[in-house]
Amino acid sequence: MIRQKNQTVRYYERFEVEDVLTFFTGQLIQARSTDGARVLLQEIKLIRPLPPGSKELLYNIQHPHMLSVLDVIMEKGVVVLVHPMFTGEPLPLIVNKQNPMEPFKALNVYRKLIRTMIDLNRLPMPVWTVLDPRNILMSGDQPFVLFCGLKRYTPQPKRDQRNALLYYLLAGQHPNDVKYRHQKLSKPLRRVPAPIRELALELVENQYTPEEILR
CATH class of the missing domain: 3.30.200.20 (Phosphorylase Kinase; domain 1)
Structure with missing residues (x-):
């Protein structure tokens, strides 16, 4: 009530x-x-x-x-x-350079979060969220978004990091941090299966909508 x-x-x-x-x-x-x-x-x-x-x-x-x-x-x-109350773990506490997420699990988690963005935007009162790692909690294999906002009624960030999140899950670090150290973006992903690696790199270099990502 x-x-x-x-x-x-x-x-x-x-x-x-x-x-x-x-x-x-x-x-x-x-x-x-x-x-x-x-x-x-x-x-x-x-x-x-x-x-x-x-x-x-x-x-x-x-x-x-x-x-x-x-x-x-x-x-x-x-x-x-x-x-x-929620007992999940913040994503940055369980995913880092020493502990990147297993590639197929990362892809599954990523797709669930992109689908969540789409679903929330289609609510009778559209809701937005951001896929900043700090805004994601994990409970087992299930991701949860933490903060959200209301479209047209709350300020919305210009960039929501959705295009960098898959890379973060696979590498345990943000692509901008890799670029800052003058490393090739592909280097931290060298052990990732080629199709997933190529998708993560393509997403970093392009700005796709959530709907385009899931096609």
Whole structure:
């Protein structure tokens, strides 16, 4: 059930804050509710008011690769999505130069995340997300996007790194970091099967839409 919010009280006063993670789209707050349940609060700053019926649309968002929504809190200039606690690992903690992802698993994870971008954009209230490694959690073999925004109502970054993510998964490092060291982009991928390696390199050099990537 979506609770009506008293506009004179800031939403965080209803929760005991335990930790705060700041990202370019807003804040993710680890907190405990008044009934003792631990939750994640995703604060999304708005650039314009949401239309009538937005609460219900946001509350009903469901996707296998996005944190579920327990509650929606609306305040002036801010919408807060209340998520259940999640025990996944941030992608950068499990993928690095010493531990790149196995190629076929990387391709599978990447395709799931690209499909997620497409699915979220097709919701009744379109949602965007970015495929920055810091915005991805892993639970076993399943990826989850963390922060998201609302198209037309929240600022959207110009680049979402989707074209560099497959390379990152395979190499354990961002292609820009490889270029900075004046290395060939193909060198960290020399043990990757040729079709997957060629796809990762092609994506780095070109800007494809999510739909084009999955063709």
